[in-house]
Amino acid sequence: MKRLDALTVLAELTHDVPVVVTCAASSRELAAIADRPNHLYLLDSMGLAGSVATGLALHLDDAPVPRVVTIEGDGSLLMNPNVLGTAGYLRPRKLLMVLLDNAVYGATANLPTHAGRLDLGRMAAAAGWTTRVAATADELRTAWTELEDVDGPALLHVRLEPGNAVDVPKLLEDPVILGRRFQDWLLARTGTGR
């Protein structure tokens, strides 16, 4: 399974929940599948998707949304692995991180990341996250269901083959516009967001 295959499944599963997405190919490919106002694309903010989603999940603890989802990459999580300890300590009840782990930096000619040797899922588990692993679309759906009712931070570790989708346009929208669109959606959906 490649990133685009996993994101196609995730787009089916996340119609109506906040989704904070890491930069570069993950945002670009998700937007090409489905560009929705519940997506907050963190363009140029590598490493911060988990942190933003942790804050959001803490804020939305009592709001009428079942999950706060963040889609991270292995290179991005390795830029800010502190989020594993932070969320493990603060325990946002609704936080679900989907880690798209292809063990390479997709934006820089597939240079290897440390994830080739480090098991990021086990690092999350050691910090108190509930974890599942998936390598196929069916396993991804099953793991998603298993994590649905977890109370506390959860990490769905998706093992991917390297490779970016071809002919996916760059995501060139102004981040301020994208942020405002997400805020408007969040306010309408939850009654809170600013």
Ligand SMILES: [Mg+2]
């Ligand atoms: Mg990667």
